[in-house]
Amino acid sequence: MILKLKDIQEKDRSLIGGKGYALSILSRYGFNVPRTLFITADVYLDYLKATGLQERILLALHRKNLKEMRWEEVWDTALRIRNMFLTKDLPDKIKSLFSKAIKNEFGDISVVVRSSAPDEDSAAASFAGLHESYVNITGIDNILTHIKLVWASLWSDAALLYRQELGLDVENSSMAVVVQEVISGSASGVIFSKNPNDDSQILIESVHGLNQGLVDGIIEPDRWEIDRNSKTIISHYEAAREQWMMTASDGIRCETLPQEKINAPPINKSQCKTLADTVLKSESVFGSPQDMEWTFRDNKLYILQSRPITTTGTSNTEDKRSWYLSLKKSFDNLQGLRHKIEGHLIPDIIRIAETLKNMNLTGLSDDELSVEIQNRYEINNHWIKVYWDEFIPFAHGVRIFGQFYNDTIRPVDPYEFVDLLKNSRMISLERNRMLEELSAIVQADQNISSTLIAKKYSELGTDFQNKAYAYIEAFGNLSCSVSGGKECEAALETLLTIVLEMSRHNRKKDNKKADNNIKVKEEAFLNHFSEDKRQQAKEYLDLARVSYQLRDDDNIHLERIEAQWRSAVHEGKKRKTLQNKISLSLEKTLSIMPDQIEKPESTTPESTGHYNVKARQLLGQAAGPGIATGTARVFTTRNDLAGFKHGEILICDAVDPTMTFVIPLTAGIVEKRGGMLIHGAIIAREYGIPCVTGVSDVTKYIKTGDTVTVDGYLGIVTLK
DSSP states (O other), rough: OOOEGGGGGGGGHHHHHHHHHHHHHHHHTTOOEEEEEEEEEHHHHHHHHHHTHHHHHHHHTSSOGGGGGGGGHHHHHHHHHHHHHHOOOOOOOHHHHHHHHHHHHHOOOOEEEEOOTTTTTTSSSOOTSSEEEEEEEEEEHHHHHHHHHHHGEEEEHHHHHHHHHHHHHHOOOOOOOEEHHHHOOSEEEEEEESTTTTTEEEEEEEBBBBBBHTTTTTSOOOEEEETTTTEEEEEEEOOOEEEEEEEEEEEEEEEEEEHHHSSSSSOOOOOOHHHHHHHHHHHHHHHHHEEEEEEEEEEEEEEEEEEEOOOOSSSSSTTTTTHHOOOOOOHHHHHHHHHIIIIIIIHHHHHHHHHHSSOOGSSSSSHHHHHHHHHHHHHHHHHHHHHHIIIIHTTHHHHHHHHHHHHHHSSSSSSSSGGGOOOOOOHHHHHHHHHHHHHHHHOOOHHHHHHHHHHOOGSOOOOHHHHHHHHHHHOOOOTTTHHHHSSSSSHHHHHHHHHHHHHOOOOOOOOOHHHHHHHHHHHHHTTSSOOOHHHHHHHHHHHHHHHHHHHHHHHHHHHHHHHHHHHHHHHHHHHHHHOOOHHHHHHHHHHSSSSSSOOOOOOOOOOOOHHHHHHHHEEEEEEEEOEEEEEEEEEEOOOOOOOOTOOOOOEOOOOOOGGGGGGGGOOOESSOOTTTHHHHHHHHHHTTTEEEEEOOOOOHHTTOEEEEEEETTTTTTEOO
């Protein structure tokens, strides 16, 4: 059913959602709102039933207990569901109904397609921003596609994180859609009838152009604080006005602000007064403080939406959902972040790690070593913070490209875009190439091979030993728990054991063939765009590739810093063992140092014991295509990797970058941690190895020596 503003009655609230119902009330009380149509929530349910999507969504949501999912897994689930909506056409009856109503109401003008979930924008919960809205959409087919994308946003990663509060379940959840005329205002913003920081004030935030720049956090707004009683301006904070968001031929774009607008606030004193009067009237109508979005066009005020001022999220400081939602960055924001990471952060972390590595720790006194340990500990903590604040948000570059690719190509496989991101420049692959070079030498020289088999390492030639130690110097000892670490025991033996095994089954990547395949896929992707749009597509792909590479490199960079902290601690402990007495300051420092620094990747929620087992099958997520059968090797400690044999299946909680040297030997990978952007999945796809991630409690139900089959197409692991 499709309703107009004049049709809405109180009984329709559950059909058109809180956002839609608020617009109808505003219109009824004389507020100026854009032309609007409401697509009711029951149409969404009809669509699910007609297309069979209800059952498919249920399957996607129950592959793994949501409480056990990492943030990457939640996004993967949401992407899978979103692609279902993209690839399922509207039934002819619904399509005809929509097309006729939209054409009659709007003709050929551009529209905004907004979400309006029945439980959204109530006094109890606002959930602002959890569901999608799309601005400046033209053409019936394009509008219909974006209606489906709004429906899909009911199952977005943001919505899934707040699933309990939203009461989301497939059978009882629904989504209404608001279709509005686009008002291309000269100035836009938000206004709070009560300043969240001072309820005696009204707060206005405004930008030149469209509101999307402010809402997305791309453009800093001017800010006014206004006395609620007198309506006088208390303060005006002037932003550094540089850009504005404008309508474009295919949506919206961020442009440089014209010079004459840079020095002028988006709104004047008279418009501030108009806004203050309007929001207080709205507060009176709704009976609660209001958060309104608005725009001025030709000095005429339009109200785009109004919602109660509420807080989303939770008071639980351990809840990281709000942090997760903040990771979503615009393309422009990510480009800026890329320049910072590539131009400053990565060079800095490499330089600092190298400086620390070259320091002569043995020449320091006990007290000096104590200070150095603490200094390195602080340096490490600083870079962990950089990881969370800068590196992790940059991973969103892959996600933006994934949606961009799926919206354009509409593939059956929602993760097809990952094939375009493979990158042979990753540090872990460079490390493995050095291993492959060593194994090729062993394979070609029977004397070296026999010496390694006999473990007579002292009899190895100087040239080969130098190459082995060059590897350790560059990447650390394979038996260490962090990349770049060299203080661990049996450095040479662990390395040469792996090299010997690799030499028996040298599985060198055919980089030339892989590069050609990527070029073919890239060209096929770019051919979907007209000449004027190809450059944008190239920029999205380029950003995603850099983001994808950093997602694998970041921990290696981070661990090189940690390795230097560990080496200093190791020096202190060695002195204590050899001298039996060290200075009090060094003794104290060693006593307060943790045995292990909590790594950023160690955030997997504790298992609840829930798992899916049927006919000896474990269910996970397909993360690397292919099928392989082999003997399981369960990784629980670093020593488990030294004896890894060719053709075995790696079973673990998580593959971290320090482990990826065994990947050329594996026939398949199974991880408890899930997601398409985790290290195990990335490296498996680089080598064409079947991979299943997100298998709950996998190390409890598979033991070393079990025969398992890994189906990287369906995400199933079978025990025989």
